[in-house]
Amino acid sequence: MNIKLELLNESDFSKIVEWVNAYNSDFMVQWAGLTYKFPLSMEQITEHYIRGINTKEGSAYVYKIIDVESSHYIGSVQLARFDEVKKEAVIGRFIIDEKYRGKGVGQAALHKLASLGFEQFNLNGLKLNVFNINKGAMKCYERVGFKQILVNPKFYQSSTGEWWDQIQMLLCKEEWIKNKMK
Template sequence: MLTLKGEQIFLRALEPEDLDFIYMIENNEEIWEMSATQTPYSRFLIKQYLENAHQDIYEAKQLRLVICDLDETVLGLIDLFDFNPAHNRAGVGVLITDKKLRGKGYGKEALALVSEYGKTHLHLHQLYANISVDNVHSIMLFENQGFEKVGVKKEWSLTKDGVYKDELIYQLIYVH
């Protein structure tokens, strides 16, 4: 049985065929603020990234999974990043690319699957997420999955409009 399969979605590893999808996401200026990106990525760099995506999470310190519906339509990405096996923690981020598909439970199910995977397979003690104070949908998503707001980084991110925004820190500490 596939560990990373839910009722509506499944999570899979990146494939070479994801080049155009990743290129579109990484070069979408609307999401740069969330990912701290400031410059576009070339197809060449993304192709190199995909060629190395097979690296183990212990080597790469990150894991990017594609969120697909059961018909194998690509819906978005979920990332474990800043993986720290010495302290048993990782950051997590979720993106459903089509705004019309947000709020339908895909991100919720992906986050639940990755949270369980982190606990049972990676033996994590905790996951954390950094969420912009105005990202109400993400705040609700993470809170509904048991993440707790533990702090605020004041004036953390500078928007393209020249405004500094606070960033919230959420944690999910597993009970073992």
């Protein structure tokens, strides 16, 4: 599937609220960690991004994922928590409309986001966190070149009582360039 990334506007937050609230609190924790309380609301998102988005001051660049063929807004992902010393940032708040999952959208979006991170923002590394129960996401990240660097065991207890391990993954610029050349 051919996709593109565009900077998201705050008016686009309502679609994210809709996508997240179609699930449950455990899904929201997978999407955003412990940042929000379920159900997600526009007020929570607005408060979280009080310094704004898509600026250096806001420290978060939020992108919408667009299906090029239909021009539909089918997901979003953010690049945030920039570390100027290590030249790293964190990928988060990654969500794809359920109708578009399993079609390569995640990989395509991550490739485009990596390109932005390494070329536009001149980063050397991109990190992300994922729970061990999210096997599909982990496979997607690994296909893009992310490697596990840290495991935080029993990080979150789900609503069913199951403990989830948090896995931190890293994509180095050198590895991304090597994979891109294949």
